[in-house]
Amino acid sequence: MAVNLLPPDPAALRPVAGVRLGVTEAGIRKANRKDLLVIELAPGTLVGGVFTRNRFCAAPVTLTKRHLASGKAMRALVINTGNANAGTGADGLARAGRVCDALAQIMGVEGDQVLPFSTGVILEPLPVDRVVAGLPAALAGLAAENWAQAAQAIMTTDTVAKAASVVVELGGRSVTLTGISKGSGMIHPDMATMLAFVATDAGLSQACLDDALRQSCDQSFNCVTVDGDTSTNDSFMLMATGRAGVTIDSIHSSEYARFTQALNEVCIKLAQAMARDGEGASKFITLTIEGGRSRDECRKIGFAIAHSPLVKTAFFASDPNLGRILAAIGYAGVDDLDVDQLELYLDDVRVAVQGGRDPDYREENGQKILKQPEIEVRVVLHRGAARAQIWTCDLSHDYVKINAEYRT
Amino acid sequence: MAVNLLPPDPAALRPVAGVRLGVTEAGIRKANRKDLLVIELAPGTLVGGVFTRNRFCAAPVTLTKRHLASGKAMRALVINTGNANAGTGADGLARAGRVCDALAQIMGVEGDQVLPFSTGVILEPLPVDRVVAGLPAALAGLAAENWAQAAQAIMTTDTVAKAASVVVELGGRSVTLTGISKGSGMIHPDMATMLAFVATDAGLSQACLDDALRQSCDQSFNCVTVDGDTSTNDSFMLMATGRAGVTIDSIHSSEYARFTQALNEVCIKLAQAMARDGEGASKFITLTIEGGRSRDECRKIGFAIAHSPLVKTAFFASDPNLGRILAAIGYAGVDDLDVDQLELYLDDVRVAVQGGRDPDYREENGQKILKQPEIEVRVVLHRGAARAQIWTCDLSHDYVKINAEYRT
Numbered sequence: 025m026a027v028n029l030l031p032p033d034p035a036a037l038r039p040v041a042g043v044r045l046g047v048t049e050a051g052i053r054k055a056n057r058k059d060l061l062v063i064e065l066a067p068g069t070l071v072g073g074v075f076t077r078n079r080f081c082a083a084p085v086t087l088t089k090r091h092l093a094s095g096k097a098m099r100a101l102v103i104n105t106g107n108a109n110a111g112t113g114a115d116g117l118a119r120a121g122r123v124c125d126a127l128a129q130i131m132g133v134e135g136d137q138v139l140p141f142s143t144g145v146i147l148e149p150l151p152v153d154r155v156v157a158g159l160p161a162a163l164a165g166l167a168a169e170n171w172a173q174a175a176q177a178i179m180t181t182d183t184v185a186k187a188a189s190v191v192v193e194l195g196g197r198s199v200t201l202t203g204i205s206k207g208s209g210m211i212h213p214d215m216a217t218m219l220a221f222v223a224t225d226a227g228l229s230q231a232c233l234d235d236a237l238r239q240s241c242d243q244s245f246n247c248v249t250v251d252g253d254t255s256t257n258d259s260f261m262l263m264a265t266g267r268a269g270v271t272i273d274s275i276h277s278s279e280y281a282r283f284t285q286a287l288n289e290v291c292i293k294l295a296q297a298m299a300r301d302g303e304g305a306s307k308f309i310t311l312t313i314e315g316g317r318s319r320d321e322c323r324k325i326g327f328a329i330a331h332s333p334l335v336k337t338a339f340f341a342s343d344p345n346l347g348r349i350l351a352a353i354g355y356a357g358v359d360d361l362d363v364d365q366l367e368l369y370l371d372d373v374r375v376a377v378q379g380g381r382d383p384d385y386r387e388e389n390g391q392k393i394l395k396q397p398e399i400e401v402r403v404v405l406h407r408g409a410a411r412a413q414i415w416t417c418d419l420s421h422d423y424v425k426i427n428a429e430y431r432t
Numbered sequence: 433m434a435v436n437l438l439p440p441d442p443a444a445l446r447p448v449a450g451v452r453l454g455v456t457e458a459g460i461r462k463a464n465r466k467d468l469l470v471i472e473l474a475p476g477t478l479v480g481g482v483f484t485r486n487r488f489c490a491a492p493v494t495l496t497k498r499h500l501a502s503g504k505a506m507r508a509l510v511i512n513t514g515n516a517n518a519g520t521g522a523d524g525l526a527r528a529g530r531v532c533d534a535l536a537q538i539m540g541v542e543g544d545q546v547l548p549f550s551t552g553v554i555l556e557p558l559p560v561d562r563v564v565a566g567l568p569a570a571l572a573g574l575a576a577e578n579w580a581q582a583a584q585a586i587m588t589t590d591t592v593a594k595a596a597s598v599v600v601e602l603g604g605r606s607v608t609l610t611g612i613s614k615g616s617g618m619i620h621p622d623m624a625t626m627l628a629f630v631a632t633d634a635g636l637s638q639a640c641l642d643d644a645l646r647q648s649c650d651q652s653f654n655c656v657t658v659d660g661d662t663s664t665n666d667s668f669m670l671m672a673t674g675r676a677g678v679t680i681d682s683i684h685s686s687e688y689a690r691f692t693q694a695l696n697e698v699c700i701k702l703a704q705a706m707a708r709d710g711e712g713a714s715k716f717i718t719l720t721i722e723g724g725r726s727r728d729e730c731r732k733i734g735f736a737i738a739h740s741p742l743v744k745t746a747f748f749a750s751d752p753n754l755g756r757i758l759a760a761i762g763y764a765g766v767d768d769l770d771v772d773q774l775e776l777y778l779d780d781v782r783v784a785v786q787g788g789r790d791p792d793y794r795e796e797n798g799q800k801i802l803k804q805p806e807i808e809v810r811v812v813l814h815r816g817a818a819r820a821q822i823w824t825c826d827l828s829h830d831y832v833k834i835n836a837e838y839r840t
C-alpha cells in the first residue's frame with residue numbers, strides 16, 4: 025500500500041532518442057514475472073554512475089565500475105531481479121562477466137561495453153544460464169516506448185513501478201530526461217542509491233555528466249531511507265545520448281544549471297517514490313532539519329529520527345509519542361547540541377520549544393496530523409543556517425511480514 | 433515471551449548489608465501497578481554512576497549527576513516508572529528536585545543526598561504530587577530482602593523482572609553483589625545503559641568504585657542492543673556499603689580483580705536479560721566478531737548486524753537469508769575491510785568463507801540453527817586479534833505491536 029503513489033502513466037513517460045528497452049520473463053527466481061531488462065544505448069552515448077560504498081559490493085557493481093573505467097563506449101545495460109549476485113566472490117564476478125559476454129555477442133559489441141546490474145537475494149549463485157537464455161527475447165522486444173515495462177521489470181518488493189519524465193528547453197531544443205528506479209527495502213543509500221537509471225537525449229561532456237550525477241544523487245537518492253540498510257547493489261546510472269542536438273560542456277553554463285534542475289526533479293520524484301513505497305509503508309514522512317551549523321549535522325539528526333524503530337512505530341500507530349523524536353535527536357551524534365534551543369513542529373503545530381513541551385501544544389492537534397498519510401516533521405536547531413531534508417516511511421506490521429517471508 | 437529468562441528467585445537474591453528497599457503503587461501512569469521504588473543506603477555508602485550521553489538527557493539524570501558532584505554522602509535513590517521526566521526543560525528539573533526534597537525531609541537528610549531516576553513516556557510532565565504521595569508507603573515497607581519486588585517495580589515493557597546476585601570471598605570475608613535492571617525497548621546503551629542498580633557490601637575507595645563501574649559497564653550493558661535507540665534516562669549505579677568488613681582501595685590488588693569479575697558476572701546477566709526480554713523478542717542472539725584490528729571495529733560490525741531490521745526479521749522468521757548479515761558487515765563503516773578474507777558461522781556451521789558462500793554450506797543446516805531460541809553468529813575478520821561480543825534479539829510482529837500501542 026504505497027502512500028500517494030500511482031503507477032507511471034506510460035503515455036507520460038517520454039522516450040529518449042538513442043535509448044531502447046526490452047524486458048522478458050527469464051524465470052530467474054519466480055515464474056511468470058518480468059525479471060530481465062536490457063537497455064540498449066546508441067553509439068556515442070556517455071554513461072556515468074555512482075555506486076554503493078558497502079564493502080560487500082556486489083559482483084555486477086564491481087564489473088560495471090571496471091567496464092566504465094575501460095574508456096570504451098557503453099552500448100547496453102543488463103539488469104536482472106531475483107538474485108543480487110552479491111557475497112558470491114570470484115565465481116560471482118565470472119557469472120556477471122558471462123552475462124555481459126553473451127549479450128555483447130548477440131549485439132556484435134565487446135563484453136566490456138555492457139554494464140551488468142542485479143538485485144534480489146544475496147549469497148546465492150546467479151542462475152546465469154537462465155539470464156542468458158532470456159536475452160534474445162528481451163532484445164527482440166527492444167523499443168523506445170518501453171519505459172513503463174522497464175520500471176516494472178526491475179521491481180522486487182515494490183508494489184508500484186517507479187518512473188518519471190521531464191522535458192526542458194535547452195538552447196532552443198527540447199531535451200527529455202526519463203528515469204526508472206526500484207525500492208523498497210534495504211534502502212539507506214547514504215553513499216549511493218538503489219537501482220536507478222536515468223537517460224537523456226541531451227549531450228553532456230563526461231565532466232558535466234559526472235558532476236550532474238553526483239550533485240543530483242546527493243539531493244535525491246542520498247536523502248531517502250526506509251530501514252537504514254545500505255544495499256550491496258546500489259547503483260544510479262545517468263546516460264546521455266546527445267540526440268537532442270544540444271551539448272552541455274561547462275558546469276558554469278545556464279544550460280547546465282537548467283539541466284541539473286530537471287535532473288533533480290526526476291531524481292527526487294524517483295527517490296521519494298522509494299519511501300512512499302517503502303516495505304509496509306502506510307505514511308510518507310518528510311523530515312526537515314533547519315538552523316544547523318552544517319548540512320552534515322542536519323542530515324545526522326534527520327537520519328537518526330528516520331532510523332528509530334520507536335519513532336517509526338509511533339507514526340504507524342498515529343500515536344503522537346513525540347518524545348521519541350527528541351530522544352533520537354539527542355543520540356544523533358551532534359555532541360555539542362544545546363537541546364534547550366530546539367523547536368519541534370509537526371506540519372505547522374509546534375510541539376516543543378526551548379527543549380521542552382510547548383505549553384500551548386495540545387495532544388489532539390498532534391494526533392490529527394499523525395493520522396494523515398503525509399507528515400512533515402520540522403526540527404529547528406537555532407545554531408546556524410544549514411538545512412537538510414530526509415524522506416522516509418513508517419514501520420508497520422507489514423514490514424516485518426514482508427521481510428520475514430521475503431524468500432518464501 | 434522472554435527467551436530462556438525466568439523471573440528471579442527471591443530466595444537466590446542475597447540482601448546487601450546496609451541497603452533496604454521499599455516499593456509501592458503510586459498510580460503514576462497506571463493504577464494497580466508497582467511504579468515507585470526507594471533504595472535506602474546506610475551512612476558511609478559510596479555511590480558512583482554512568483549515564484546516557486543522549487543530548488536530551490532527562491531531568492533526573494542531570495540532577496543525579498549534580499548531587500553526586502556535591503561530595504555529600506548519598507542516602508537514598510528514588511525511582512519511578514510511567515514517566516521519564518525527559519524533554520521537560522527547567523520545569524522537569526524542578527519537579528525532580530521536589531521529589532528529592534520530599535524524600536529527604538521524611539528521612540531527615542538533605543535533598544542533594546537523594547538521587548532521582550525516572551523511566552517511561554518522554555515529553556510529559558512528571559506527576560510529582562503522586563510520586564510524593566507514594567513515598568511514605570514505600571518507606572514503610574523498607575526491607576533488605578526486597579530485591580525481587582524492587583526488580584518488579586522498575587519494569588516498564590519488561591515481561592520478566594531482572595535481578596542477579598553473586599557472593600564472592602574477598603580477604604577472608606564473604607562479599608555480596610546484588611543488582612536489578614530493566615529494559616526492554618529504547619535499548620542501545622552505547623554510552624551508558626538503561627536503569628540498572630547494583631549494590632555490594634564490599635568497601636571500595638571512590639577511585640576503585642568508579643573504575644569498576646566503568647569497566648563493568650563496558651563489558652556488559654554497553655554490549656547489548658534491542659532497537660538501536662539510546663534512551664534519555666540510561667543510568668547504571670553502583671553502591672558500596674562497606675558492611676562486609678573488607679575494603680578495596682587499589683585497582684592493582686587481587687581483591688579488586690576478583691571483585692570486578694563478580695561485578696561483571698552480575699552485570700552481564702542483567703544486560704543479557706534485557707536482550708532476552710527485548711520488546712517482542714523470540715530469539716536471543718549473540719554476535720561474536722573476532723580477528724579484528726580493534727575492539728572498536730568489532731563492535732561497529734556487531735552493532736551494524738544487531739541493528740539491521742532485515743537481519744532481525746530474518747531471525748524472527750527462522751529464515752537463513754544470511755546475505756543480509758554480509759550486507760550489514762559491508763556497511764558497518766570499517767572502510768578498509770577486505771571482505772574476501774571473511775568467514776561467517778552460525779553456531780558451528782560455516783556459512784561463508786573468503787567472502788562468499790561456503791561450497792559445503794547446506795541451507796538446511798542454517799535453517800536448523802535459526803529455529804533455535806538461542807543463536808550465535810560468529811564473524812571472523814582475519815585481520816587482527818581483537819574481539820567483541822554483542823547481545824541482541826530478533827524483530828518480531830510483537831515489537832511493532834508493543835511500540836505502536838505503547839501509550840494506550
